[in-house]
Structure formats: C-alpha cells, structure tokens
Amino acid sequence: MNYEILDHTADVCVRVYGKSFDELVKNAALAMMDLITDREKIKSFKQIKIRAEGRTREELLVHCLEEILYLHQTKKMVFRDFEVNMVGETIIRGKAFGEQIDLEKHELFSDIKAVTYHNLKIETLNDKLKTDIVFDI
Amino acid sequence: MTEKIELEKIHDYLWEIPQKAGMRVPGRIYTSEKMLRDIRQDRSLEQVVNVAHLPGIQKYSIAMPDIHWGYGFPIGGIAAMDVEEGVISPGGVGYDINCGVRLMATNLTEEEVRPKLRQLITELFNSVPCGIGVSGKIKLSTKDYKELMQKGAKWAIERGYGTGEDLERIEDHGSFPGGDLEAISKKALERGKDGIGTLGSGNHFLEVDVVDQIFNAEAADAFGLFKDQVCVQIHCGSRGFGHQVCTDYIERMISYMRKEGINLPDKQLACAHIKSEEGRGYLSAFSAAVNYAWTNRQIIMSFARDAFHKVFRMGPKELGGRLVYDVSHNIVKFEEHKINGKTKKVCVHRKGATRALPKNHPSIPEIYREVGQPVFIPGDMGRASFVLVGTESTLEETFGSCCHGAGRLLSRKKALKSGKGRDLFAELEEKGIIAMARGKRTVVEEMPEAYKEVEDVCDVVHNAGIAKKVAKLRPIGVIKG
Numbered sequence: 001m002n003y004e005i006l007d008h009t010a011d012v013c014v015r016v017y018g019k020s021f022d023e024l025v026k027n028a029a030l031a032m033m034d035l036i037t038d039r040e041k042i043k044s045f046k047q048i049k050i051r052a053e054g055r056t057r058e059e060l061l062v063h064c065l066e067e068i069l070y071l072h073q074t075k076k077m078v079f080r081d082f083e084v085n086m087v088g089e090t091i092i093r094g095k096a097f098g099e100q101i102d103l104e105k106h107e108l109f110s111d112i113k114a115v116t117y118h119n120l121k122i123e124t125l126n127d128k129l130k131t132d133i134v135f136d137i
Numbered sequence: 138m139t140e141k142i143e144l145e146k147i148h149d150y151l152w153e154i155p156q157k158a159g160m161r162v163p164g165r166i167y168t169s170e171k172m173l174r175d176i177r178q179d180r181s182l183e184q185v186v187n188v189a190h191l192p193g194i195q196k197y198s199i200a201m202p203d204i205h206w207g208y209g210f211p212i213g214g215i216a217a218m219d220v221e222e223g224v225i226s227p228g229g230v231g232y233d234i235n236c237g238v239r240l241m242a243t244n245l246t247e248e249e250v251r252p253k254l255r256q257l258i259t260e261l262f263n264s265v266p267c268g269i270g271v272s273g274k275i276k277l278s279t280k281d282y283k284e285l286m287q288k289g290a291k292w293a294i295e296r297g298y299g300t301g302e303d304l305e306r307i308e309d310h311g312s313f314p315g316g317d318l319e320a321i322s323k324k325a326l327e328r329g330k331d332g333i334g335t336l337g338s339g340n341h342f343l344e345v346d347v348v349d350q351i352f353n354a355e356a357a358d359a360f361g362l363f364k365d366q367v368c369v370q371i372h373c374g375s376r377g378f379g380h381q382v383c384t385d386y387i388e389r390m391i392s393y394m395r396k397e398g399i400n401l402p403d404k405q406l407a408c409a410h411i412k413s414e415e416g417r418g419y420l421s422a423f424s425a426a427v428n429y430a431w432t433n434r435q436i437i438m439s440f441a442r443d444a445f446h447k448v449f450r451m452g453p454k455e456l457g458g459r460l461v462y463d464v465s466h467n468i469v470k471f472e473e474h475k476i477n478g479k480t481k482k483v484c485v486h487r488k489g490a491t492r493a494l495p496k497n498h499p500s501i502p503e504i505y506r507e508v509g510q511p512v513f514i515p516g517d518m519g520r521a522s523f524v525l526v527g528t529e530s531t532l533e534e535t536f537g538s539c540c541h542g543a544g545r546l547l548s549r550k551k552a553l554k555s556g557k558g559r560d561l562f563a564e565l566e567e568k569g570i571i572a573m574a575r576g577k578r579t580v581v582e583e584m585p586e587a588y589k590e591v592e593d594v595c596d597v598v599h600n601a602g603i604a605k606k607v608a609k610l611r612p613i614g615v616i617k618g
Contacts, residue, residue, distance in 0.1 A: 007548040009179045009206040058404075059391070066384060073377055074327045076270060101270050108269035109578050111338045111618070113232040113380040117387070117404035118208030134208050136232045136380075137339055137549070 003031040012110070012135045017128050021057055022084045024122065024129045025064050025092065029082045032065055035110045035135065036072065042080035042098050042106070050082070050094040058120050061131070064092050065115040076101045078108075110137050142182045144173075150601035154182065154198075159402070160189040165197040167535075167601050172202055172593055175546060179206035181213075187402045188216050192410070193223020195476055195483055199535055201490055202597040203544030203589065207231075209405030212489035213544060217474060217536045218411065220482050224399075225416045226408035227390065227423070229486035230469050232383040234423055235430035236341075236374030237465040238513040239307075240524070241438055242360075243445065244457035245367045247347040247613065253448055257345065258571045258614040260444040265343055265437055267336035267618040268575025275436070277330050279318075285333070286316035289428035290435040298439035299460075305502050307431060307463040308492065316425035320418050322385045329378025329429060334436035338579050338618025340542075341373040343441060344515070346522060346610035356526045356607040359508040360461050368610060369441050370522060372515055374467065375430035382426045386419040411484055427468065434463060461524075462502075462511040466491045466541035472500075474536050485536045493527035493539040493604045501527075512604055516543045516591030518572060518583065518615045519565055523595045525604040539604040543591035549582045556581035565615075574617035583617065 006013040014031045018024030033039055052067050054060030064084070071077060079098035087093050101108070113136040122131045144152040144166070152173065154164030164185040168176060176182065181204045188210055189198035195217045204213035209228030218224055250257065266273050277285065285292040290304060290311025304310045336343060348366045351357045362368070375382075390407040393415045394400075399408070409415035442458045449456065469486045476483070494501050494510040501510040512525040531537050547555065561580050565572045574580045598604045 005550055007550055009181075009545050009548055010212055011208065012549060070324055070328065070381075074324075103270060107578075108576065111269040114384050116208040117391075117407070119403060119405075136208060 002027040006132065008134060011137050013132055014135070015130065015132050017130050019128060021129060022086055024131065025061055026082050026084045028061060028065060028133060029068050032068065032112065032135065033079050035112060037078045037106050037108055039080050042078055044099040045080065045097040046077070046099055048075065048077065048096045050092065050096055052092045053090055055090065057122050058117070060090065060092060061122070062115050062117060062120065064094070068096060069112055069115065071096060078106050112137055142186065150597050154186060156189070160186060161191070161194050162189050162197050164189055164200070166200045166204065167597055167603065168202045168204070169593065169597050172589065172597065175589065176204055181206045181211040184209070184211035185214065187406060188214055190401055191216060191218065191224055191226065191406065191408060192399065193219035195219060199538070201540035202594045203489065203540045203542050205544045207488065209403055210486070210488040213540060214488045215486065215490045215536055215538045217483040217485045220411055220471065220484055223411055223484060224408035225411045225419060225469060225484055226406055226486065227383045227386045227419055228405045228407060229488050230383070230423065231467040231488050232380045233374035233467055234379035234382060234426035235465045236467040237430065237434065237463060238370060238372045238515055239434050239438060239463035240461040240513050241369040241441065242362060242457060242459050242461050243367050244455065245449070246365045247367060248365070250367045250613070254614055255571055257444065257448045258573055258616065260448050261343060261441060262573040262616045264440045264444050265336055265616060266334060267338070267616060269338045269618060271335060271575065272331035273334040275333050277333060282326060283318050285432055286318060286425035286428055288312055290431040293432045293435040293439070298436045303435065303460045306460045308465055311431040311435065311463070313424040313427040315421050316428050317421040320421035321425055322381065325378055325381035325385060328381045329376060332376030332378060333429065333433055334440070335376060335433070336373050336437060336618055337376055338576055340583060341618060342518065343437065343616045344370045344518065344612050345614035346370055346612050348608050349521065349611035350609040352606040352608065353526065356508040359505055360511050360524065360607065361459060362461070362524065362608050370513065370515060370610070371434055371437050371441070373433060373437065375426040376433065378429045379426040382422045386422060389415050389418065423469065427465070431463070464491050464513055472537065474532065483536070485538070487538055489541045490538045491541045492537055493525065493531045494537050495527045495529045495532060512539060514540055514542060514591060514595055517585040517588040518612055519568060519570065519585030521591055522610040522612070523591060523606060524608040524610065525595065525598065526607050527604055528602055530602040531604060535603050539598045540594050543588040543594055545587060546589045547587040552582050552584055552587040553578070555586065556584055570612050571614045572617065576618060579617050
C-alpha cells in the first residue's frame with residue numbers, strides 16, 4: 001500500500017509510505033491526484049516539468065506538492081503519473097504526465113486549497129518512510 | 138482523542154483550559170455538555186492549547202461551539218494579539234481569506250416562489266459559475282487586479298454589479314485599505330485571474346431560504362426580515378487568489394521564525410511580529426485578498442438578483458433584493474478592546490468566527506445601530522440557518538466575536554461511507570428542497586448529517602449571551618459546486 005486516507009474532521013489527511021524519499025514524494029503526489037480525480041480516466045501523457053526546493057525534507061515535500069497543485073489549477077491539467085528525481089538534498093527536478101481537464105471526461109472530486117504543514121513529520125518505520133499530510137479542502 | 142486535556146467548567150456554556158507550561162494565556166471554549174462530547178472526539182482542544190502559545194496573545198485562546206479540528210488554529214477559534222509585541226499568523230485566518238456569508242432579502246414570500254422554484258434554482262445554477270475547474274465570466278487584467286485589490290466591492294459596483302447602497306451593508310464598506318500588488322506573487326495572480334464571480338465548491342453554496350421563525354421582532358424588523366419571506370444566502374471567499382496568498386506567506390513566516398528563533402508546537406501556526414517586514418507584507422497581500430472576496434460575493438449576488446428578475450419578471454424595486462449584511466469569518470482585524478479595564482488596540486484573528494458587535498457600536502451601519510450587528514450562521518443544506526445579533530457581552534468576553542456555522546461532525550470519508558447507495562437529491566426534495574450541484578460527490582460530503590445541529594450551536598452562543606437569536610431560516614433550494 002502506497003497511501004491510506006485517515007479521518008480528519010474538516011479536511012483530508014493522507015498517510016503516505018515510500019521506500020525512499022523520492023518514492024514518498026511520488027506517492028504523496030499520486031495520493032493528492034487521486035483526491036482530485038480518477039487517474040484511470042487520464043489517457044494522454046503530456047509532460048510538464050516540476051521543480052521544487054526546500055531546506056528540510058518536509059519543506060521539500062510540501063513545496064513539490066504545492067507546485068503540482070499550482071500546475072493543476074492554472075494549466076487546467078490532471079496528472080496520471082509523476083517522476084521525481086532528487087538533485088542533492090534540497091532540490092527536486094521531476095515531471096508530471098497528464099492531460100488538459102475535460103469536465104465531460106474527468107470528474108473533479110475535490111478542490112484542494114493547499115498542502116499544510118499541520119503536524120507534518122517524515123518518520124522511518126521498518127526501513128520505510130512514512131508521513132501524514134493534511135490537505136485543506 | 139483529546140480526553141486528556143483538562144477542562145474546568147465556568148458555567149453551563151463555558152469551559153476553561155488552565156494555563157500550563159508554554160501557554161501564555163488560558164483557553165476558553167463556549168459549548169454545552171452535550172456538544173463537548175463530540176469536540177473531544179477530535180484534536181481541536183489541542184489546537185486551542187497550541188494557539189495559546191503564540192507571542193502577544195491577550196486574555197484567552199477562545200473557541201466557539203462550532204469548533205472542529207483544522208490545521209494550526211482550530212476552526213471556530215479566536216485570538217487577539219498585542220499590536221506592539223504580538224504576532225500575525227496567516228494560519229489564524231486560513232487559506233480562504235475573507236471567506237464569509239451575505240444575506241439578501243427579497244419582497245417575495247414562499248407562497249409566491251414555490252410555483253417557480255425549480256425554474257429559479259435552474260436559473261441560479263446556470264448563471265452563477267460554480268464547481269471545480271470552472272472559470273468565471275470576468276477575466277482580470279493587471280490593471281483590473283490593481284484596482285480591485287484597493288477598492289474591493291466598490292470595484293464591482295463601478296462595473297454595474299450592484300448599487301452604492303450595498304456598500305453600506307458590508308463589513309468595512311467592502312473595502313480594506315493597503316491592498317498592494319507588490320506584495321502579491323505571480324502565482325497568486327495566476328490562480329486568481331479567472332476566479333472572480335465564482336462560487337467554488339466544498340462547503341460553499343448559494344441557498345434560497347425562507348424566514349421560518351422570528352425570535353426577536355425588533356431586530357428582525359430593523360434587518361428587514363419578516364416571516365415566510367424568501368432570502369438568499371451566499372457563502373464563499375477569495376478562491377485560488379487567497380489560497381495562494383496564504384501559502385506564500387506561511388513560507389515567508391517559517392523563514393522568519395527560523396531567523397528569530399520562535400518555536401511553536403505546530404509549524405502551521407507560522408507567524409511573524411505584526412510590525413516586522415514579513416508581518417506588514419502579509420497584511421498588504423491579505424488586504425488584497427479580503428477585497429477580492431468581497432468583490433466575489435458582490436458579483437455573485439448581482440448574478441442572483443438577475444436570476445430572480447428574469448424568473449419572476451420583476452424589476453429591482455418590486456423584487457427588493459436588498460443586501461441585509463455581509464460578514465467575514467476568516468479574517469484578521471485591528472480593533473479596540475478592553476483588556477484589564479483599559480482600552481487597547483489589538484489584532485483579532487477570527488478563523489471560522491464572526492464579528493458580532495452590539496448596538497451603538499460605531500463600526501456597524503447606522504441603520505442597525507439601534508439593535509446591533511447582524512450575524513449569519515449557516516447550518517447545513519437540509520435543516521436550518523440562523524440570523525443573530527451582537528450583544529455587549531460579545532465585546533467583553535470574546536473580542537466581539539461569535540460562532541460561524543454548524544461545524545463539521547463527520548469527516549468527508551465517513552460522510553461518503555454513510556452516503557453510499559443513497560440519493561441525497563431525492564432525500565432533500567422530499568423535504569421540499571431542490572438541490573443542484575456540479576460535483577455529485579460534493580453533495581454527499583456535505584450531507585446534513587455531516588454537520589452538527591446548527592440550532593445547538595446557536596443556542597450555546599444565545600444562552601451564553603454572546604449573541605442573540607433573531608430569526609431561523611429554512612432552506613428551499615441550494616446550488617453547490
């Protein structure tokens with residue numbers, strides 16, 4: 001399991017796992033996209049560059065998700081998959097693969113306002129990384 | 138989940154969290170014994186404690202009966218900060234800057250509207266852009282943006298969306314000073330450029346209501362409300378523009394806290410001293426977003442008026458369509474309050490809380506000065522909403538604030554589980570409510586049972602004396618994103 005949705009009264013909390021930090025970020029991005037739409041319905045793979053920086057791993061994770069959210073909302077795109085590559089400890093250079101939103105084809109489930117830092121902590125658990133992310137909806 | 142937080146009962150509607158290590162003030166929660174059981178189910182009381190750690194906080198970290206677990210601040214939280222030594226926290230306002238509610242009253246009664254109700258809701262649904270990924274009818278140029286950020290609702294009125302009379306009936310006349318383009322990121326401009334005049338989704342709505350019950354005839358009369366009257370409630374905020382402003386400044390404040398060595402229990406409480414460069418920068422960007430939200434609600438109300446005119450073939454005079462008031466419930470304001478017997482200027486954060494001023498207060502419109510400020514507390518789409526009025530105690534106890542809504546009870550996950558196999562549109566229709574929505578899932582997530590009973594929330598503030606009930610509104614139609 002790459003992620004699970006936890007109970008949170010007002011917003012949405014997702015517990016994400018990954019074997020590495022790159023994988024944790026990718027799984028968090030997939031979880032966020034699953035909150036937004038049904039990824040199975042995304043058929044074409046236009047490529048968009050993602051770039052994020054952060055002083056800590058938590059900041060880097062949040063910045064990367066914020067960048068994807070921004071691209072989704074302003075380029076009006078939904079993404080099926082992501083590629084995440086670390087450059088050193090503080091930079092992510094990645095790619096998002098998806099297509100333009102077509103409201104006839106893509107049902108949009110949630111309008112995510114933001115990715116929050118609420119209680120955000122990346123932990124190591126049995127050789128895996130784990131974190132809980134709260135999205136403001 | 139917050140069973141371990143110790144509470145001392147002050148009276149039947151007020152509990153106190155004693156000041157412990159790290160807390161600068163005690164916490165205070167306005168609620169009832171019955172509602173406290175639900176509040177203890179999530180982590181909102183822990184958040185009341187966390188807010189009490191913020192530098193410069195005065196008197197209490199306060200929570201209203203609609204309190205629920207948010208991020209950083211609880212939703213339904215109030216905190217007033219010392220202007221000299223205190224901080225401003227974007228998380229204490231929320232991502233949806235100046236999210237709020239306005240109420241428009243018509244001259245029509247339920248009997249007159251019922252025969253054309255479906256036609257009316259359809260017309261409203263078609264004329265008010267709503268839902269995720271839906272663009273507004275107005276595209277903002279840089280010049281428009283600049284003007285809108287400074288003028289607020291007046292910008293909309295100059296373009297024919299409403300009249301000058303509307304401005305008198307909005308908090309601060311629908312315009313906050315200091316909105317500055319320089320303080321706004323390109324990302325915020327980009328996210329907000331097609332969002333003006335759009336409702337959004339989630340818990341935002343436009344609802345057609347009927348005045349079902351009057352509790353305070355004098356105030357109802359002053360607000361122009363009468364039994365069986367048809368009104369419209371609009372709930373929305375500053376859309377992607379405000380969301381990005383908050384996102385940008387939380388980042389800046391995290392850097393500020395690192396620089397200043399400020400440590401807080403939750404990073405989402407990120408803050409900066411009010412007088413710092415970061416604090417002032419946030420205030421400029423925040424003011425722009427506040428003005429964006431007022432403009433947004435003004436334009437949506439204008440679309441609603443047009444829909445009524447078309448369906449009922451009436452002019453503005455015949456319809457009424459008078460704005461009763463517009464309240465903000467995600468906001469920060471500089472206000473004067475009495476602290477230890479002395480009047481002091483403080484920075485009041487209201488995160489899911491509404492300003493509720495008593496009669497004779499200079500900050501409320503003259504037309505309402507003899508009764509007090511109107512307050513709107515939307516419930517859920519199946520039960521009721523309330524109109525309240527501020528009291529003297531509001532000023533003394535809660536920095537002139539009261540609750541803002543019913544408050545969620547079920548998570549979205551639980552609501553979706555409970556809604557499986559049900560036709561909520563049909564269930565609402567059986568109660569005489571026509572609902573239309575772009576996203577079918579939104580209606581399930583927003584089902585009436587997902588919320589606390591709004592009457593319980595309003596009874597707490599009424600019985601605690603921090604606002605008084607004026608009228609009960611019953612929904613007959615709703616449009617959602």
